[in-house]
Amino acid sequence: MKSALKLILYPVIVVSLIIFFAQLFKTHPEVQLSFLLPGIFIFLYSKIRDEVYVSLPVRLRMARGR
Secondary structure (H helix, E strand, O other), X not given: OOHHHHHHHHHXXXXXXXXXXXXXXXXXXXXXXXXXXXXXXXXXXXXXXXXXXXXXXHHHHHHHOO
């Protein structure tokens, strides 16, 4: 995927997840949800960070397993 498309797509996904989880938390304010949300956003941040900021040669090397 092109970098420009990633930089547009990922913020849209994150904002939509924030809105979804805010609505979910409003209707179901369980304690477990407060631990689930930060975990999901840390996972999303790490995936976005890996895909957007890793150079192509490094990404190819990781794909080959070296």
